[in-house]
Amino acid sequence: MITRRNTLASFAVAAALALSGGAAFAEAPESFKVGYQKSASILVIARKQELLEKRLAELGVDKVEWVEFQFGPPLLEALGSGAVDIGFVGDAPPIFAQAAGANLVYVASTPSVFSGILVPEDSETKEIADLEGKRVALAKGSSSHNFTVQALKVGGLGFDAIQPSYLAPADAAAAFASGAVDAWTVWDPYLALAEQRHGARLLATSETDPALQSNSFYLANRSFAEAHPDVVDAALQEIAAATRWGAAHRDDLAEISAQATGVDLAAQKVAVNRYEIAVYPITEETLAKQQAIADAFFELGLIPKAIDVTAYAWGEKPNI
Numbered sequence: 001m002i003t004r005r006n007t008l009a010s011f012a013v014a015a016a017l018a019l020s021g022g023a024a025f026a027e028a029p030e031s032f033k034v035g036y037q038k039s040a041s042i043l044v045i046a047r048k049q050e051l052l053e054k055r056l057a058e059l060g061v062d063k064v065e066w067v068e069f070q071f072g073p074p075l076l077e078a079l080g081s082g083a084v085d086i087g088f089v090g091d092a093p094p095i096f097a098q099a100a101g102a103n104l105v106y107v108a109s110t111p112s113v114f115s116g117i118l119v120p121e122d123s124e125t126k127e128i129a130d131l132e133g134k135r136v137a138l139a140k141g142s143s144s145h146n147f148t149v150q151a152l153k154v155g156g157l158g159f160d161a162i163q164p165s166y167l168a169p170a171d172a173a174a175a176f177a178s179g180a181v182d183a184w185t186v187w188d189p190y191l192a193l194a195e196q197r198h199g200a201r202l203l204a205t206s207e208t209d210p211a212l213q214s215n216s217f218y219l220a221n222r223s224f225a226e227a228h229p230d231v232v233d234a235a236l237q238e239i240a241a242a243t244r245w246g247a248a249h250r251d252d253l254a255e256i257s258a259q260a261t262g263v264d265l266a267a268q269k270v271a272v273n274r275y276e277i278a279v280y281p282i283t284e285e286t287l288a289k290q291q292a293i294a295d296a297f298f299e300l301g302l303i304p305k306a307i308d309v310t311a312y313a314w315g316e317k318p319n320i
Contacts, residue, residue: 028059028060028061029061029231030061030062030063031061031064032063032064032065032085032086032235033064033083033084033086034047034052034064034065034066034067034084034086034235035067035084035086035087035088036067036068036069036087036088037068037071037072037075038257038261039188039189039190039261040088041253041256041272042088042110042239042246042277042279043088044256044257044260045242045246045256046242048256049245051238052064052238052239055238056231056234056235058234059230059231061231067083067084070168070169071139071168071169072090072092072093072139072142072143073096073097073139073141073142075087075089075093076093076096077097077102079102079219079220080097080103080104081103082221082223082224085220085221085224085231086107086218086221086232087218087220088218089142090112090142090143090187090214090216091112091143091216091289091293092141092143092144092145092146092293093143094106094219094290094312095303096141096297098307098309098312099294099297099304103222103223105219105220105222105225105312105313105315106217106286106287106312106313107217107219107225107236107282107314108217108218108279108280108281108282108318108320109215109216109217109279109280109281109282109283110215110216110217110218110243110280111213111215111216111275111276112187112206112213112214112216112275113188113275114187114188114191114192114206114207114274115144115147115186115187115205115206115214116147116185116186116203117131117136117183117184117185117202117204118176118185118195118200118201119200119201119203120176120201121198121200121201123201125182125183127155127203128154128157128204129156129157131155131157131161131182132161133162133163134182135165135181136148136165136182136183137165137172137175137183137184137185138164138167139168139169139186140164140166143187143214143216144185145185145302146214147185147212147214148162148164148185149296149300149302150212150296151185151204153296154204154209158300165180165181169186172184173193173194176194184200188274188275189261189263189267189268189270189271192263192268192270193263193267196267196270214289214293215286215289218236218239225314232314232316232318233318236318236319236320237319237320239279240279243279246272246277250269250273250277251269253272254268254272254273279320280320281317281320282313287309287310290309291309291310
């Protein structure tokens with residue numbers, strides 16, 4: 001029996017074959033699993049507007065599943081194992097995952113959200129060099145891990161100069177508020193919220209030095225991306241559409257993000273207005289920047305072996 005789904009899938013496969021010069025794709029998967037964090041506002045938009053559901057149905061994908069994570073490392077663990085097919089994280093998680101042999105590929109990049117190191121308003125810590133010997137909260141293996149490494153370097157310190165307290169953002173927020181840690185490295189909207197709730201002071205930010213600016217990434221499970229490049233490309237096109245919408249409707253983006261995260265709207269408005277909302281294909285320059293981070297992590301003993309970031313670049317260029 002020929003169903004509407006089969007007919008749509010047949011047309012989609014034919015179109016994909018034409019665009020790919022005849023290369024055959026595997027049969028459409030029944031579901032497409034997206035790993036996301038509530039702070040990833042663009043994916044929150046894509047989910048709310050059902051962009052992926054509508055587009056991937058045209059390729060024969062019955063269902064899009066959204067799997068929530070609090071931060072990057074556990075998301076990439078799921079991505080590498082195939083528990084999710086695509087996900088969005090900061091710059092450091094892919095490096096730790098790659099060092100562990102994770103089965104994933106970089107498929108697109110974005111400028112990272114605003115990040116920084118916070119200290120209490122009345123702290124005697126006035127500059128990065130003053131962090132020596134201090135307890136600094138950060139999420140291990142997350143973008144805040146790399147931000148801390150790079151900020152300390154800018155301040156003339158090594159990572160071993162501090163006492164890292166490895167805490168997820170929610171736990172770090174509590175530790176910072178109680179005084180259990182001296183400083184906290186984190187990203188927006190947690191950063192903006194701490195500024196507003198606790199009068200926290202920014203010691204260093206992603207705007208204070210070019211070395212502290214970074215990228216975030218969309219990554220896919222390698223096996224899935226190789227078997228279904230058409231699905232990954234279509235998903236990225238819809239994510240790009242959500243990105244353009246978010247860039248043009250920042251107040252709406254803040255409201256939707258506030259509803260999703262429970263973070264105060266005022267903090268969300270600060271967050272969405274202090275970073276570039278865009279998405280790009282992976283470039284040699286982007287990979288080179290990731291390679292520099294990977295090399296630094298290896299030299300510091302944060303990863304067990306040297307890695308080649310380019311070996312984890314997707315072989316396709318998305319139409320975004």
